[in-house]
Amino acid sequence: MDEAAVRDRLRTVEDPELGDDIVSLGLVNEITVEGEEVAIDLALGAPYSPSETALAGEIREVLVDEGLEPDLSASIPDRDDVTNDEQVLPNVKNVIAVASGKGGVGKSTVAVNLAAGLSRLGARVGLFDADVYGPNVPRMVDADEPPMATEEETLVPPEKYGVKLMSMAFLTGEDDPVIWRGPMVHKVITQLTEDVEWGHLDYLVIDLPPGTGDTQLTMLQTMPVTGAVIVTTPQDVALDDARKGLEMFAKHETVVLGIAENMSTFACPDCGSEHDIFGSGGGEEFAETHEMPFLGSIPLDPAVREGGDGGTPTVLEDGDTGDAFRTITENVANNTGIVHRRGVSSGRASETPSPDQ
Numbered sequence: 023m024d025e026a027a028v029r030d031r032l033r034t035v036e037d038p039e040l041g042d043d044i045v046s047l048g049l050v051n052e053i054t055v056e057g058e059e060v061a062i063d064l065a066l067g068a069p070y071s072p073s074e075t076a077l078a079g080e081i082r083e084v085l086v087d088e089g090l091e092p093d094l095s096a097s098i099p100d101r102d103d104v105t106n107d108e109q110v111l112p113n114v115k116n117v118i119a120v121a122s123g124k125g126g127v128g129k130s131t132v133a134v135n136l137a138a139g140l141s142r143l144g145a146r147v148g149l150f151d152a153d154v155y156g157p158n159v160p161r162m163v164d165a166d167e168p169p170m171a172t173e174e175e176t177l178v179p180p181e182k183y184g185v186k187l188m189s190m191a192f193l194t195g196e197d198d199p200v201i202w203r204g205p206m207v208h209k210v211i212t213q214l215t216e217d218v219e220w221g222h223l224d225y226l227v228i229d230l231p232p233g234t235g236d237t238q239l240t241m242l243q244t245m246p247v248t249g250a251v252i253v254t255t256p257q258d259v260a261l262d263d264a265r266k267g268l269e270m271f272a273k274h275e276t277v278v279l280g281i282a283e284n285m286s287t288f289a290c291p292d293c294g295s296e297h298d299i300f301g302s303g304g305g306e307e308f309a310e311t312h313e314m315p316f317l318g319s320i321p322l323d324p325a326v327r328e329g330g331d332g333g334t335p336t337v338l339e340d341g342d343t344g345d346a347f348r349t350i351t352e353n354v355a356n357n358t359g360i361v362h363r364r365g366v367s368s369g370r371a372s373e374t375p376s377p378d379q
């Protein structure tokens with residue numbers, strides 16, 4: 023079988039989300055055939071996301087059915103085409119910012135569980151606690167080991183649950199109130215991203231400070247954010263704040279990967295029934311109204327708080343609440359993949375002359 027024949031066979035593989043075959047969408051970067059061995063480079067950008075893993079499985083199956091031995095690799099053209107010196111965080115494939123319109127809605131909880139959940143899927147993950155106002159991620163994952171400084175004056179982040187961790191708390195101490203101004207934020211964030219030995223990462227999850235002010239905007243401008251996750255509770259006030267969050271991302275042209283609703287239904291351990299303490303369904307309605315993906319709801323569950331007080335992140339535990347975090351993790355990864363594949367296929371569409379040109 024030659025390259026053209028392989029390409030032809032790949033036309034039978036449909037992208038699960040974009041509604042066309044992978045060749046027409048421009049997702050096949052390169053095919054090299056040597057005897058029965060066929061190496062294929064695909065434009066897939068969300069490692070270990072369930073939908074891209076399934077897609078790769080399907081591609082392999084089609085080729086194996088033809089008696090070939092496939093060897094698949096993935097690269098994202100828009101990131102990989104820029105030389106390393108020009109890039110912030112060149113070895114990080116995806117930067118995912120976790121944001122909320124106001125404090126206390128569970129943003130850090132979602133960031134920690136998302137990072138641990140992605141690591142559980144097999145990905146290489148970092149978690150950057152950029153909440154300058156109240157950095158609490160180290161406490162949540164019980165990481166009392168500070169980063170190590172190298173001779174080159176870079177920092178090696180400690181690791182917990184397979185996640186590399188960096189936090190403002192390592193630098194300022196958790197209890198020191200810090201007043202941050204724009205230029206300082208920019209400088210510190212640049213240092214914390216550039217001087218940290220993150221190594222090669224599939225995902226760097228960033229826990230942004232709550233709110234939608236200058237600090238948050240500076241952070242978005244400093245880092246190459248792939249997409250943002252907005253955390254909200256079903257309460258109207260929080261949803262109003264979530265609206266401001268959307269406006270901030272629109273202003274900065276940041277893709278929103280979806281809305282996660284936290285503290286939805288309370289499953290009462292004593293009486294066994296469910297209570298909608300803050301109302302329910304608000305997050306999903308909000309996502310629908312704004313045509314944003316809905317990532318899932320997390321129940322109000324004492325185990326989440328215990329997990330956040332130095333216990334194991336709930337996403338790593340059995341049970342319904344763990345399932346809820348796993349669903350959100352998978353949706354975030356899948357939506358990250360959609361962002362890249364859509365970017366590749368729309369770039370290709372603009373290169374192709376339209377019929378009447």
Ligand SMILES: Nc1ncnc2c1ncn2[C@@H]1O[C@H](COP(=O)(O)OP(=O)(O)OP(=O)(O)O)[C@@H](O)[C@H]1O
Nearest residue numbers: 125126127128129130131285321322323326327330
């Ligand atoms: N689904 C949940 N069920 C029970 N407790 C939760 C849940 N989500 C978060 N919590 C608890 O609520 C508190 C606030 O959560 P968290 O620190 O994640 O919020 P936050 O939005 O990051 O707050 P801030 O950024 O203002 O510090 C924590 O004690 C956390 O353990």
